[in-house]
Amino acid sequence: xxxxxxxxxxxxxxxxxxxxxxxxxxxxxxxxxxxxxxxxxxxxxxxxxxxxxxxxxxxxxxxxxxxxxxxxxxxxxxxxxxxxxxxxxxxxxxxxxxxxxxxxxxxxxxxxxxxxxxxxxxxxxxxxxxxxxxxxxxxxxxxxxxxxxxxxxxxxxxxxxxxxxxxxxxxxxxxxxxxxxxxxxxxxxxxxxxxxxxxxxxxxxxxxxxxxxxxxxxxxxxxxxxxxxxxxxxxxxxxxxxxxxxxxxxxxxxxxxxxxxxxxxxxxxxxxxxxxxxxxxxxxxxxxxxxxxxxxxxxxxxxxxxxxxxxxxxxxxxxxxxxxxxxxxxxxxxxxxxxxxxx
Amino acid sequence: xxxxxxxxxxxxxxxxxxxxxxxxxxxxxxxxxxxxxxxxxxxxxxxxxxxxxxxxxxxxxxxxxxxxxxxxxxxxxxxxxxxxxxxxxxxxxxxxxxxxxxxxxxxxxxxxxxxxxxxxxxxxxxxxxxxxxxxxxxxxxxxxxxxxxxxxxxxxxxxxxxxxxxxxxxx
Numbered sequence: 001x002x003x004x005x006x007x008x009x010x011x012x013x014x015x016x017x018x019x020x021x022x023x024x025x026x027x028x029x030x031x032x033x034x035x036x037x038x039x040x041x042x043x044x045x046x047x048x049x050x051x052x053x054x055x056x057x058x059x060x061x062x063x064x065x066x067x068x069x070x071x072x073x074x075x076x077x078x079x080x081x082x083x084x085x086x087x088x089x090x091x092x093x094x095x096x097x098x099x100x101x102x103x104x105x106x107x108x109x110x111x112x113x114x115x116x117x118x119x120x121x122x123x124x125x126x127x128x129x130x131x132x133x134x135x136x137x138x139x140x141x142x143x144x145x146x147x148x149x150x151x152x153x154x155x156x157x158x159x160x161x162x163x164x165x166x167x168x169x170x171x172x173x174x175x176x177x178x179x180x181x182x183x184x185x186x187x188x189x190x191x192x193x194x195x196x197x198x199x200x201x202x203x204x205x206x207x208x209x210x211x212x213x214x215x216x217x218x219x220x221x222x223x224x225x226x227x228x229x230x231x232x233x234x235x236x237x238x239x240x241x242x243x244x245x246x247x248x249x250x251x252x253x254x255x256x257x258x259x260x261x262x263x264x265x266x267x268x269x270x271x272x273x274x275x276x277x278x279x280x281x282x283x284x285x286x287x288x289x290x291x292x293x294x295x296x297x298x299x300x301x302x303x304x305x306x307x308x309x310x311x312x313x314x315x316x317x318x319x320x321x322x323x324x325x326x327x328x329x330x331x332x333x334x335x336x337x338x339x340x341x342x343x
Numbered sequence: 344x345x346x347x348x349x350x351x352x353x354x355x356x357x358x359x360x361x362x363x364x365x366x367x368x369x370x371x372x373x374x375x376x377x378x379x380x381x382x383x384x385x386x387x388x389x390x391x392x393x394x395x396x397x398x399x400x401x402x403x404x405x406x407x408x409x410x411x412x413x414x415x416x417x418x419x420x421x422x423x424x425x426x427x428x429x430x431x432x433x434x435x436x437x438x439x440x441x442x443x444x445x446x447x448x449x450x451x452x453x454x455x456x457x458x459x460x461x462x463x464x465x466x467x468x469x470x471x472x473x474x475x476x477x478x479x480x481x482x483x484x485x486x487x488x489x490x491x492x493x494x495x496x497x498x499x500x501x502x503x504x505x506x507x508x509x510x511x512x513x514x
Contacts, residue, residue: 075373078373078376117395118395118475118476119395119399122396122399122400122476123399125399126399126402126403126406126407129402129403129406129407130402130407132407132411133379136411136414136418137376139418140372140414140418151418152415155411155414155415156415158411159411159412159415162407162408179476
């Protein structure tokens, strides 16, 4: 392939993924509201479009038309920059997550991932570790004590849970013998899913993702009974929408990551059982990837409307005294598996 | 001009701009923000040198962990305190200028009098190219296993020391 062809194919992949991603971010907000109302025995949005299906567009339109208020005490450049950082980080992580196997299309061999980087997992960890800046900057630059408390809580929480997150990924890397997400998915062929082989690592990673995305039961940075709105107290209009969308984008990214690392990515066991080949196999594999993400998203929302919020000291105790030792135990478990049982 | 040179100039200028802004800001939080920008520019420079692993580790460790802790402390501190320190002590400024001039001379000496890696023996060139994770891991666990373990032990001792100090304070 010439450089021009590579550039064009990559651009097509980026545009396709971005549009699907943006649409799913908008609709995950809709699903959150629908599932919330289902959990609370009410109807939920049902006015705009059939069963409220156009509600996300109405929401965005409303936020676009609202007045953008920047508080007098704020640091204006940082106050404006913060929601952009949050969105940028959320969107760039998706570049290394594979959503399907290698396919042949019009004579080209195309890998269904935007960038197959050999240090892909480290790239993801780097971006999740800087995701905190959007919230921290928002908290500090607003010049309000509630925002500041939200930002400080967020940075302490992210640092604590990043440790167990990184150590749980260690187990996956040990088994796949590679830092590339494409290789990690290939290593989970058939039913060799990491969630089955190393369930402890799966649980620690799952809990850490909840903490990293600031979702309930770990949504201390925006705990509304104590901090008004937390880090986004002083945000309005599209800047608020930026944080709002970034939260859902982060949820989708986390679901995609959990799928890639622990649930076999695009691997679909049915394809092997029924010996399906060609285009149908690829369609089933990409479909399996989407279904796994959708189920995890449902799990995120389900947990939010089922569990109460942790107290801050409980959150820290859980992070350092339970999750961190468990993640270490998982690495030892994987090492034993490799050395003794030669997986 | 090739793309690599253009990218080098962009990242180098960004790093310079960020570091100058970092030193000159009165507000410590803004200094930290520019330091983070500087770390990103440096990570870009590492990428240009084919050192992907160092680039990513730079972001994970410095920009992602250490600077978050810095910001955490800075945001809790009184923001005006630094202005007071600088206004009160003239000697401190002179001392700072002398120290930074010394560092600049040292760096300039290294840059002007050291040989570029291009003319070195092939084995040495190989060690310069070692930037991917596989190569670094292989080197760390074969040739440099003793320093690696020693550094690990040092970090463990530091962690235990920090724990003991923190515990004493609370009791």
